[in-house]
Amino acid sequence: MKQAPASGINTAGATVALAEYAAALRYEDLPAEVVACAKNVIADTVAACICGSALPWSRIVIDYAERTGPGGSSRILGRGSAVQAPAAALANGALAHAFELDSLTRPGAGAHPGATVLPPALAVAQQAGVDGKALISAFVAGNEVMIRIGRATGHTNEARGFHAPGTTGPFGAAVACGHILGLDAEQMANAIGLAGSLAGGLLEFARGDGGMVKRLHLGRASEAGVLAASLAAAGFTGPRTVIEGQFGFLRVFCTEWDEAHLTRGLGSDYVTLSTVLKRYPCHATAHPAVTAVRELQAEHGFAGDDVDAISVTGTRRMTERHAIAEPADLMLAQYSIPFCVALALYREARDPESYDEGALADPHIRALTRRVMMIEDSDGHATGSTVTVTLKDGSRLDRHVDGGMLKDGDLADKFARLTRGAMGDAGAALFQRLQHLESEASLAWLGS
Numbered sequence: 001m002k003q004a005p006a007s008g009i010n011t012a013g014a015t016v017a018l019a020e021y022a023a024a025l026r027y028e029d030l031p032a033e034v035v036a037c038a039k040n041v042i043a044d045t046v047a048a049c050i051c052g053s054a055l056p057w058s059r060i061v062i063d064y065a066e067r068t069g070p071g072g073s074s075r076i077l078g079r080g081s082a083v084q085a086p087a088a089a090l091a092n093g094a095l096a097h098a099f100e101l102d103s104l105t106r107p108g109a110g111a112h113p114g115a116t117v118l119p120p121a122l123a124v125a126q127q128a129g130v131d132g133k134a135l136i137s138a139f140v141a142g143n144e145v146m147i148r149i150g151r152a153t154g155h156t157n158e159a160r161g162f163h164a165p166g167t168t169g170p171f172g173a174a175v176a177c178g179h180i181l182g183l184d185a186e187q188m189a190n191a192i193g194l195a196g197s198l199a200g201g202l203l204e205f206a207r208g209d210g211g212m213v214k215r216l217h218l219g220r221a222s223e224a225g226v227l228a229a230s231l232a233a234a235g236f237t238g239p240r241t242v243i244e245g246q247f248g249f250l251r252v253f254c255t256e257w258d259e260a261h262l263t264r265g266l267g268s269d270y271v272t273l274s275t276v277l278k279r280y281p282c283h284a285t286a287h288p289a290v291t292a293v294r295e296l297q298a299e300h301g302f303a304g305d306d307v308d309a310i311s312v313t314g315t316r317r318m319t320e321r322h323a324i325a326e327p328a329d330l331m332l333a334q335y336s337i338p339f340c341v342a343l344a345l346y347r348e349a350r351d352p353e354s355y356d357e358g359a360l361a362d363p364h365i366r367a368l369t370r371r372v373m374m375i376e377d378s379d380g381h382a383t384g385s386t387v388t389v390t391l392k393d394g395s396r397l398d399r400h401v402d403g404g405m406l407k408d409g410d411l412a413d414k415f416a417r418l419t420r421g422a423m424g425d426a427g428a429a430l431f432q433r434l435q436h437l438e439s440e441a442s443l444a445w446l447g448s
Helices: 014-024 032-052 056-068 085-096 118-128 132-153 164-180 185-196 203-207 213-233 249-253 284-300 316-321 330-335 337-344 357-361 363-370 411-423 426-434
Strands: 070-075 307-314 372-376 385-391 396-401
Touching: 014 132, 014 164, 014 185, 032 085, 032 118, 032 132, 032 411, 032 426, 056 070, 056 085, 056 213, 070 085, 070 118, 085 118, 085 213, 118 132, 118 164, 118 213, 132 164, 132 249, 164 185, 164 213, 164 249, 185 213, 284 307, 284 337, 284 385, 284 396, 307 316, 307 337, 316 372, 330 337, 330 357, 337 363, 337 372, 357 363, 363 372, 411 426
Parallel strands: 307 372
Antiparallel strands: 307 385, 385 396
16 A cells, blocks of 8 residues: 555546446456356345345335335335336445445455445336346446445545445446446546545444444445436536546545556456455454354354353454444444354354344343454454354364355355345245346346
8 A cells, every 4th residue: 555645646547547448348348257246246235135125224215215216117126116216226225235235345445346336237227228238247347446446445435434335336336327328438437527526424333323324325325326327428527537636536535545456457357356245144344253153163062151252353443343342233233243253153143134133132142242352463364363262161262264255156045045034935036037137138127
């Protein structure tokens, strides 16, 4: 990471270069592995939306979208209602992130490839009547731009107190929508330029108050993409140096940045492939530790009540932001590594139903949560944790896990777990249809 100077432009024309690339990208350009990755992320996001649609905070957003956006042809997933594209993007973006189930990237880029790119792309695709290939190529275009911008931030937008996907998401959303609308390079640059002024989202919720707003950040990012691309299509202009300029995104939102990430490997290295899918409905930083305690429990057969104490190593960010011993609500519980580790020893951590008010109030889970100690990792493991479980008989069990994300071949199981409440056995047919998305001539069926 390098500190950029206060004035001047290190990477001349980065915004324009990204716009030219995104406008020119075609489905036929995409390698098979990129298409397969995109389809998996799309299916994963659809399942997250369907699961999220039943939650009380989601219903508030859905009701608002239906009230303010009637008369459209874009579907709210899990609800089935048709609304205008901006309203559908807002709702589905919030639903995708409603229960900590949506995708992210490794290495981390502060980007959520599914929740901030699919909802706006799908909303505009259903409005425009395009096919599955158009949706896939738009989805990849949006992520190739957004993930690069996220990498350029080095996550220092969050160091300033911004919720990263709320700031990077509008760029990916605008590009994906612009791609479906057929924007040329100049119009795409304008869409990106407009997206920069629609970025936002504060991390104050992480201090323990108002956690519902976290879900709204991704809905607003999705909605912003529809607005930016639609205005650009009509001739509205935005700054063509919005990312790299003196008062552009990187210098305003970040404390440090590396502009080389913006165009490095553009057109040859598909950063969409850095997307990973979650296994558990909790913050990504908890996945290694949750996986570790599940593996240790399966191997050694101990129960949650047999545990005296647990230690979990993590980055400074994890120990400062996610060592929440007394989560006040479900959002903070899913954000708390100690709570998620404790829950995993009493409930099936892969099931969304496990993370409910009953778990939040369970005296056994709460007591064990208080006995989980977070320790800053001196070895510098960026995405992993070493877990030490001390049992009441004095024995100690150790396990290091480096990722804990969904394994290849497990997406169908996750899809079934997320959709069974709303769809029952019909979820399997939807999953199979999404696996052949490139063959679909229309997308009107999705969400109906």
